[in-house]
Amino acid sequence: MIDIEKLRFDEKGLIPAVVVDSASKRVLTLAYMNRESLKISMEKGLTCFWSRSRQELWLKGETSGNYQHIVSITADCDMDALVVTVEPEGPACHLGSFSCFENPLWHSDDRHEFSLEMLMEELRGRQEQKKEGSYTSYLFEKGLDKILKKVGEEATEVIVAAKNDDRRETVYEIADLAYHVMVLMLQMGISLEDVHKELASRHIIDHKVKQEKMT
Numbered sequence: 001m002i003d004i005e006k007l008r009f010d011e012k013g014l015i016p017a018v019v020v021d022s023a024s025k026r027v028l029t030l031a032y033m034n035r036e037s038l039k040i041s042m043e044k045g046l047t048c049f050w051s052r053s054r055q056e057l058w059l060k061g062e063t064s065g066n067y068q069h070i071v072s073i074t075a076d077c078d079m080d081a082l083v084v085t086v087e088p089e090g091p092a093c094h095l096g097s098f099s100c101f102e103n104p105l106w107h108s109d110d111r112h113e114f115s116l117e118m119l120m121e122e123l124r125g126r127q128e129q130k131k132e133g134s135y136t137s138y139l140f141e142k143g144l145d146k147i148l149k150k151v152g153e154e155a156t157e158v159i160v161a162a163k164n165d166d167r168r169e170t171v172y173e174i175a176d177l178a179y180h181v182m183v184l185m186l187q188m189g190i191s192l193e194d195v196h197k198e199l200a201s202r203h204i205i206d207h208k209v210k211q212e213k214m215t
Contacts, residue, residue, distance in 0.1 A: 008080040028092035066090030
């Protein structure tokens, strides 16, 4: 861990802090901290910034309830910028959006952004607004039993591909399985965050078990 005194604050005593969601890795906001707000952030485990417009300390969520629980704070190589990874309780943007960065400016025609969160939203769209000819909408229309059947079939195909030591086919079948599991999650009202939290809790348990074995 580095010493806070090694950080390079600007002439106004501020350092930019890029706030990132720990689960989705999306950038939530760009804010500024001074020494005092940074110390408060580390003491409370909640993001505290310096408001340049109001010229005062600003504990995120104090009035809105949208607190940001800090997972980690990391400085860049020049020690003049921070990445603050958080678990947010609500929207980061004062306009009510999950992230402050919601206004596309440009995108490549050849390269496409992808994330499980984006896929989940697309699947949710097919669930809420059925589209004729859509396989996803078809699964939701047929309901839980059909979805479970497909999950079982895809799991079997993963096993067969892996047993045949066919890496490419195994990757293909895992992707099919992941897709159908995500459809199942939506059908049952399970979010990616729910699974993320469960995996995170198991990681902590495993870490403690390893420590106990070492002592």
